Amino acid sequence: MGKMQNFENLKxxxxxxxxxxxxxxxxLGLGTGSTAKYATLRIGELIRDGKLENILAIPTSDRTAExxxxxxxxxxxxxxNPKIDITIDGADEIExxxxxxxxxxxxxxxxxxxxxxxxxxxxxxxxxKLSDKLGEKxxxxxxxxxxxxxxxxxxxxSIGAEIKMRKxxxxxxxxxxxxxxxxxxxxxxIENPYQLAGKMNSRAGIVEQxxxxxxxxxxIIAGKDGVRILEKx
Amino acid sequence: MGKMQNFENLKxxxxxxxxxxxxxxxxLGLGTGSTAKYATLRIGELIRDGKLENILAIPTSDRTAExxxxxxxxxxxxxxNPKIDITIDGADEIExxxxxxxxxxxxxxxxxxxxxxxxxxxxxxxxxKLSDKLGEKxxxxxxxxxxxxxxxxxxxxSIGAEIKMRKxxxxxxxxxxxxxxxxxxxxxxIENPYQLAGKMNSRAGIVEQxxxxxxxxxxIIAGKDGVRILEKx
Numbered sequence: 001m002g003k004m005q006n007f008e009n010l011k012x013x014x015x016x017x018x019x020x021x022x023x024x025x026x027x028l029g030l031g032t033g034s035t036a037k038y039a040t041l042r043i044g045e046l047i048r049d050g051k052l053e054n055i056l057a058i059p060t061s062d063r064t065a066e067x068x069x070x071x072x073x074x075x076x077x078x079x080x081n082p083k084i085d086i087t088i089d090g091a092d093e094i095e096x097x098x099x100x101x102x103x104x105x106x107x108x109x110x111x112x113x114x115x116x117x118x119x120x121x122x123x124x125x126x127x128x129k130l131s132d133k134l135g136e137k138x139x140x141x142x143x144x145x146x147x148x149x150x151x152x153x154x155x156x157x158s159i160g161a162e163i164k165m166r167k168x169x170x171x172x173x174x175x176x177x178x179x180x181x182x183x184x185x186x187x188x189x190i191e192n193p194y195q196l197a198g199k200m201n202s203r204a205g206i207v208e209q210x211x212x213x214x215x216x217x218x219x220i221i222a223g224k225d226g227v228r229i230l231e232k233x
Numbered sequence: 234m235g236k237m238q239n240f241e242n243l244k245x246x247x248x249x250x251x252x253x254x255x256x257x258x259x260x261l262g263l264g265t266g267s268t269a270k271y272a273t274l275r276i277g278e279l280i281r282d283g284k285l286e287n288i289l290a291i292p293t294s295d296r297t298a299e300x301x302x303x304x305x306x307x308x309x310x311x312x313x314n315p316k317i318d319i320t321i322d323g324a325d326e327i328e329x330x331x332x333x334x335x336x337x338x339x340x341x342x343x344x345x346x347x348x349x350x351x352x353x354x355x356x357x358x359x360x361x362k363l364s365d366k367l368g369e370k371x372x373x374x375x376x377x378x379x380x381x382x383x384x385x386x387x388x389x390x391s392i393g394a395e396i397k398m399r400k401x402x403x404x405x406x407x408x409x410x411x412x413x414x415x416x417x418x419x420x421x422x423i424e425n426p427y428q429l430a431g432k433m434n435s436r437a438g439i440v441e442q443x444x445x446x447x448x449x450x451x452x453i454i455a456g457k458d459g460v461r462i463l464e465k466x
Contacts, residue, residue, distance in 0.1 A: 077380065078380055078381060078383060078384050079379075079380065079382060079383050080383075082383035082384040082386075082387055083387075109437055110380075112437035113378075113380070113381055113384065113437045113438050115437075116384070116436065116437055116438075117384045145346075145411075146312075147310065147311055147312065147343075147346070148311060148346055149312060150311060150312050150313075150315035151311050151315040151346065151349070151350045153315075154315055154316075178378075197435070198431060198434070198435075201431070201434035201435050202430070202431075202434050203349065204342055204345035204346045204348075204349055204441050205346050205349075207440060208437050
């Protein structure tokens with residue numbers, strides 16, 4: 001078995017470990033990304049085999065909605081079911097107190113909506129996502145209104161960010177589901193993510209930023225030495 | 234002269250007092266409302282009479298944009314001109330340290346964008362808008378994503394609000410320029426507006442709330458005893 005193949009197996013194992021927290025009758029949030037997709041597939045398997053009944057799921061992206069529909073997971077939304085029991089999602093960067101950065105896929109608004117409505121959020125990821133501090137490896141994705149792209153660029157630079165407009169594959173500005181732009185704001189190592197989040201959150205024009213603070217309860221990591229579980233203290 | 238007529242004259246006087254701060258070459262934010270409209274009219278007058286040159290203005294609403302165009306004020310936007318010298322706008326409730334509630338017209342997102350990009354924000358209002366503390370007279374308008382209306386209703390109630398969906402004249406849910414709903418969140422008297430704003434700002438799904446804190450530099454009040462000026466200490 002090649003290394004890549006083996007690594008995919010570990011990601012699958014991590015996702016399946018997360019699914020062990022899921023019980024019949026739950027409302028679930030379904031994340032997006034290369035590890036989270038295995039959780040969706042596993043939930044579909046358990047439903048098919050009659051081992052998991054009365055599940056309703058809210059996808060965090062159109063891609064996940066399609067995958068969930070393919071494996072016959074009944075879908076709902078946050079208007080019909082505003083309270084979620086468990087969400088399983090990926091993350092781009094994870095630090096030891098389980099604060100994370102998300103938004104590499106440009107869907108962190110919908111992802112944060114689902115996360116903040118969840119009793120328990122479980123992040124599944126491979127070990128390349130672990131950092132000592134947020135910002136070591138990843139810029140903070142900042143979704144901004146089109147009309148505010150200049151004012152918020154100026155603002156982000158004024159609080160120390162190097163900024164880059166998120167582009168699509170045609171090198172045009174990336175447009176989110178809600179019709180906004182994304183600015184990737186590189187603050188370097190973030191010493192105080194709460195303070196930084198507070199500053200960005202207070203701005204009209206910033207629709208949502210990718211710091212997920214105190215939202216994650218459990219992280220399940222796939223690494224070369226196997227799968228390990230980190231719990232919020 | 235009737236009382237009403239007299240009161241309109243005072244509002245006009247307050248607005249014209251605000252316009253005295255405007256100098257040639259400035260970029261202006263133009264507010265909306267029954268007092269702010271007199272400022273727009275006055276600026277148009279000064280431009281017409283050759284007393285105010287090289288003005289560019291950013292309206293906070295479509296209504297104001299129309300009025301400004303009628304009186305030949307050159308318009309721009311926050312992408313072309315992200316730095317505003319002076320904004321003159323109204324407010325729904327004003328307390329002594331010049332924190333205010335806005336959003337009665339449902340445009341507080343655009344209004345806050347303009348306010349936070351302004352070197353100086355001047356609020357013009359009649360004295361009925363004054364309170365000892367915010368929340369005495371006015372609920373906080375909270376613009377929410379449609380998909381988040383249930384989760385954010387639950388959230389607002391959990392932090393102590395009595396909530397009401399904003400309706401239009403046909404008793405349908407009011408829709409903002411950006412396609413969102415407005416929840417009017419009545420917290421009663423707000424003892425700590427900073428804390429309350431922080432809680433709401435941290436929520437994905439809340440696009441913008443109507444507490445304008447530390448944004449207003451000068452308030453010009455039209456009252457039955459004349460016009461007075463309050464300055465931020």
